[in-house]
Amino acid sequence: MRNYIEMSKQNAISVDIGGTNIRTALINSNGLVSHSQSISTLPEKGIDKAAERLSSLIKNTIGKANMSKNSINKTISGIGISTAGPVNPLNGKYSFPPNLPTWHQKSFIPILERKFPNLPVFVGHDATLAALAETSFGENKNTKNLIYVTISTGVGGGIIADGKMVTGATGQAGELGHILVRSDGIKCNVGCLGCFEGNASGPAIKKLAEKKYNDFPIGNEINNDFSPENIINSSKNGDIFAENIVIEVLENIAQGLSSILNIFEPEILVIGGGVTWALKHRLNEIIEMISSTALPRYRKKVPIKITSLGENVSLLGAAELVFRHPNTKSSTS
Ligand SMILES: [Zn+2]
Structure with missing residues (x-):
C-alpha cells in the first residue's frame, strides 16, 4: 500500500462524529484522505466508552500509517474532531446534543489529550467545518x-x-x-x-x-x-x-x-x-x-x-482546523 505520510506536508488525524457513526481518516494538507475507518457511535453508552473505542481507531490509523510512536509529533500535527452539536469549540463540551444523549457537558478533548499527549485536539461543529473545507479544498x-x-x-x-x-x-x-x-x-x-x-x-x-x-x-x-x-x-x-x-x-x-x-x-x-x-x-x-x-x-x-467534496467534507474541515491552528503550523516545518 502506498504510504501517504509525507514529511514535507502536514498531516492530521481527522474524526467525524455523528449520531450513528464515528469516522476517522488520515488527511494531509493537500486534502488527500487515506486510512478511512468507521465504527458505530452508540451514544447511549456514554462518551467515555465512545472515547475508548475512538482511541483504538486512532491508534489503528497511526499503526496503519507505519509510524513509530516517537515520530508522531513530527509527522502528525494534531487530531481534528468534527461533530454534530451543539458543541463549544473552545472546550469541546456538548450542550444538550439531541442526537448524542448523555453527552451534555462532556468533551473528548481532555480524554484524547491524555491518551495522545503529543497531539493537540481541536473540535468544531460539523457544518461549520464543512464550510471551512469548502474554502480550503476543491472547486471553491x-x-x-x-x-x-x-x-x-x-x-x-x-x-x-x-x-x-x-x-x-x-x-x-x-x-x-x-x-x-x-x-x-x-x-x-x-x-x-x-x-x-x-x-x-x-x-x-x-x-x-x-x-x-x-x-x-x-x-x-x-x-x-x-x-x-x-x-x-x-x-x-x-x-x-x-x-x-x-x-x-x-x-x-x-x-x-x-x-x-x-x-x-x-x-x-x-x-x-x-x-x-x-x-x-x-x-x-x-x-x-x-x-x-x-x-x-x-x-x-x-x-x-x-x-x-462528497461525504468527506466534514472530515476535511476537521483536518483544516488542525492545519490552521497557530500552534500546529510550524510543527512540521
Ligand atoms: Zn426548528
Whole structure:
C-alpha cells in the first residue's frame, strides 16, 4: 500500500462524529484522505466508552500509517474532531446534543489529550467545518464568503464570512435549519413550527407523508413505507402521492435557501447531506424556485452548488482546523 505520510506536508488525524457513526481518516494538507475507518457511535453508552473505542481507531490509523510512536509529533500535527452539536469549540463540551444523549457537558478533548499527549485536539461543529473545507479544498478553494448547508437527518449550516468561520458567542452559530419556511408547516424536534429542518430533513419527509397520506385520494402506491428513500424513489417511478410530497419538500428547501442567500449574500452556497444527494436530480427545480422567491438580485443567477467534496467534507474541515491552528503550523516545518 502506498504510504501517504509525507514529511514535507502536514498531516492530521481527522474524526467525524455523528449520531450513528464515528469516522476517522488520515488527511494531509493537500486534502488527500487515506486510512478511512468507521465504527458505530452508540451514544447511549456514554462518551467515555465512545472515547475508548475512538482511541483504538486512532491508534489503528497511526499503526496503519507505519509510524513509530516517537515520530508522531513530527509527522502528525494534531487530531481534528468534527461533530454534530451543539458543541463549544473552545472546550469541546456538548450542550444538550439531541442526537448524542448523555453527552451534555462532556468533551473528548481532555480524554484524547491524555491518551495522545503529543497531539493537540481541536473540535468544531460539523457544518461549520464543512464550510471551512469548502474554502480550503476543491472547486471553491479561497472563497471568502461561503455558506454550507447540510440537509440530512437535521438541517444545519456553516458560515464563512470574509474568510473567517462565524462561530457565535459560544460556538453555536449557524443553526440555519430553524429559519421559518412554511407558516402551516410541521414542528421540528426542537419545537419550532414550520422551520427548514422540520419540513425538509429526512425525518420531516416521513412526517409529511404520514400527515398527508389519509387525505390523498390517488396515487398512494407506497405501501405505508414512508421512509424518505421510498418516497423519493416512488416519486421517480411516477407515484402521484410521493411526487406531491417531494414537490412540497423542494419548495421548503427553496424557501430556506432563499432566506439564507438574502441574509448573507455569499459568493457561493454549497449544499450536501443525504436528502441533497437523494434529490440532486431535482436541483434545477430548486434553483428555478429560488430565482422567483429570493431577492431580485438572484433572478438571473442563483449561486448554489452541491458539494464536490462528497461525504468527506466534514472530515476535511476537521483536518483544516488542525492545519490552521497557530500552534500546529510550524510543527512540521
Ligand atoms: Zn426548528
